Amino acid sequence: MKEYLISVFKELETQIPELKETQLIFEIPKSELHGDLSTNIAMQLAKKLRKNPREVANDILSKIKFDDNLISKVEIAGAGFINFFFNPNYLTYIIPKILDKKDNFGKSEKYSGKKANVEFVSANPTGPLTVGHGRNAVIGDTIANLLEWVGYKVDREYYFNNAGRQMRVLGDSVRLRYLELLGEKVDFPEDYYQGDYIKDIAQKLFNEYSDKLKNESAEGIFKEVAEKEIFDDIKKTLSSLNINHKIFYNEKSLYDEGNISDLLKVFEQKNLSYHKDGAIWLKLTSLGQEQDKVIVKSTGEPTYRLPDIAYHITKFNRGYDLIVDLFGSDHAATYPDVLAALRALDYDTEKVKVLIHQFVTIIKDGEIVKMSTRKANYITLDELIDEVGKDVVRYFFNMRNISSHMNFDLTLAKKQSDENPVFYLQYAHARICSIIRTVENENLKPSIENLDLLKTEEEKDLLKKLNRFEEEVLMAAENFEAHRICFYLEDLAAAFHKFYTFRRILGSEKNIAEARLALIIAVKTVLKNGLTILGVSAPEKM
RNA sequence: GCGCCUGUAGCUCAAUUGGAUAGAGCAUCUGACUUCGGAUCAGACGGUUUGGGGUUCGAGUCCCUACAGGCGCACCA
Numbered sequence: 001m002k003e004y005l006i007s008v009f010k011e012l013e014t015q016i017p018e019l020k021e022t023q024l025i026f027e028i029p030k031s032e033l034h035g036d037l038s039t040n041i042a043m044q045l046a047k048k049l050r051k052n053p054r055e056v057a058n059d060i061l062s063k064i065k066f067d068d069n070l071i072s073k074v075e076i077a078g079a080g081f082i083n084f085f086f087n088p089n090y091l092t093y094i095i096p097k098i099l100d101k102k103d104n105f106g107k108s109e110k111y112s113g114k115k116a117n118v119e120f121v122s123a124n125p126t127g128p129l130t131v132g133h134g135r136n137a138v139i140g141d142t143i144a145n146l147l148e149w150v151g152y153k154v155d156r157e158y159y160f161n162n163a164g165r166q167m168r169v170l171g172d173s174v175r176l177r178y179l180e181l182l183g184e185k186v187d188f189p190e191d192y193y194q195g196d197y198i199k200d201i202a203q204k205l206f207n208e209y210s211d212k213l214k215n216e217s218a219e220g221i222f223k224e225v226a227e228k229e230i231f232d233d234i235k236k237t238l239s240s241l242n243i244n245h246k247i248f249y250n251e252k253s254l255y256d257e258g259n260i261s262d263l264l265k266v267f268e269q270k271n272l273s274y275h276k277d278g279a280i281w282l283k284l285t286s287l288g289q290e291q292d293k294v295i296v297k298s299t300g301e302p303t304y305r306l307p308d309i310a311y312h313i314t315k316f317n318r319g320y321d322l323i324v325d326l327f328g329s330d331h332a333a334t335y336p337d338v339l340a341a342l343r344a345l346d347y348d349t350e351k352v353k354v355l356i357h358q359f360v361t362i363i364k365d366g367e368i369v370k371m372s373t374r375k376a377n378y379i380t381l382d383e384l385i386d387e388v389g390k391d392v393v394r395y396f397f398n399m400r401n402i403s404s405h406m407n408f409d410l411t412l413a414k415k416q417s418d419e420n421p422v423f424y425l426q427y428a429h430a431r432i433c434s435i436i437r438t439v440e441n442e443n444l445k446p447s448i449e450n451l452d453l454l455k456t457e458e459e460k461d462l463l464k465k466l467n468r469f470e471e472e473v474l475m476a477a478e479n480f481e482a483h484r485i486c487f488y489l490e491d492l493a494a495a496f497h498k499f500y501t502f503r504r505i506l507g508s509e510k511n512i513a514e515a516r517l518a519l520i521i522a523v524k525t526v527l528k529n530g531l532t533i534l535g536v537s538a539p540e541k542m
Numbered sequence: 543g544c545g546c547c548u549g550u551a552g553c554u555c556a557a558u559u560g561g562a563u564a565g566a567g568c569a570u571c572u573g574a575c576u577u578c579g580g581a582u583c584a585g586a587c588g589g590u591u592u593g594g595g596g597u598u599c600g601a602g603u604c605c606c607u608a609c610a611g612g613c614g615c616a617c618c619a
Binding site: 025027028029030031033034038040043046047052053077078079080081124161164165166277278279280281290293294295296297298299301303304308328329330331332333334336356358359361399400401403404405406407409412421423424426427428430431433434435436437438439442471472475479483484487490491494497498500501502504505506507541542 | 544545546547548549553554555556557558559560561562563564565566567568574575577578579581582583584598599600611612613614615616617618619
């Protein structure tokens, strides 16, 4: 429909040349009184033509003839909006379309043929995933889903580093706990990993090797076993949320394959780096950044920046059209340097979309829980999933704009069952399934023969909402905003529940009953597809 | 001190990217089923969009400023 209106206005360009320079926008008005689509084009033109907006609108309409089969009414309203009212029959076209496409309804081909990489979680294996990682994990996976729905071929990627200082400390933490088990008195440093999982790993090593590891170094078996155990747990946690990364990219391979040394040479050749105080610095100030930063320490060890840049270069070289980086606000300061460097090396950083999500504040028994991996004062993602379930976790993290500093009230979440919107959606789906089961016994079949009988307010409202789904998916994907899907689905479910309260299938005249049956099957399909994007199940019974 | 994010109803959050009368859920109050799932529906209450300036036909949204909170500001990642 939008396409139709755009084409009509395009034809008008010959008569009103200024139209070419204005952005033609059609939007769905907030209020139904303002029609099904609306444009502010007259107001935009008014400025250029130095005329009254309503006059311009009148002028435009006098020059256009609309197809009566599509548009039933056009009006000028407010300061100069032009509102379009669809022919009601047009709305019902969506039902056969949904019934035909089923699980694929809502998908589009707009970006088909394009490849995207979504990097998310990317926590180093130093401890179990926390609730904070959970937000990252869920958002990342859902964005990947959304991109797939609009045609991208998506790789989900996890970047990690098992070489640096963090991992050395991890290994040594395990070693010290192990020595404790041997009865040695050790002084366990405060800035080491305090969590019980370290003791568990030490215990495991003790069970297997007894005291044979007494003289092993932290970097050897202690680190290796710790990394493996913890990474296995991380993968298990993610998989319990149905999150499975295709690629685990180890920073170490960047050294092994020479990417790091190559990059250093390039910086040198392009005169983008210099030596000072025994370290190598990147000339970020010449790239518009605040200050130069060290890329190789005086010890000869690179800082994280260098591999970060090399890593992103591999993403370009791997041929992605879209590169999504998702991380928490604690890392927000690092990416501008990386992007500046990439730009200086002539990579098209328009392809890189950096998404920053704000932190989750955990509230338990009315108090804020301060979290720290090091101090082992945190709530793990596993605990959260155990307490509220996978669907609630996924829905909850998806339902808010990523820039919101969201609160997670754990006490409420635990007792939450009828208060949580995810149940509201699932209930609507299960209810429709139940109706279908019941109605089938009455020898009714969904029919699209008499959809024009769907003309009550409740039915029209549902039809309008069904008509919006494809665009919602596209908007959510293009803006990387999964929460729009949540709000849309809640809206749709509410419209269904209202329909259910006032309009019946059983007991209605057969043609109406069968048209309504087709309608609710369409609603069920859209609910399920929306929940699928979010990674939430759509149960047939609850 | 500097940078990024945030501030909207009692609480948790939206607002079609600058549009029309700022909307939902929860909480509170009042109502609604002898038949398809009451985990539901209808209604009421609730706002100086943190304060103050500015930009324009039009501002929750953009600019300036003050205040409050979160996150950063390494030769850690």
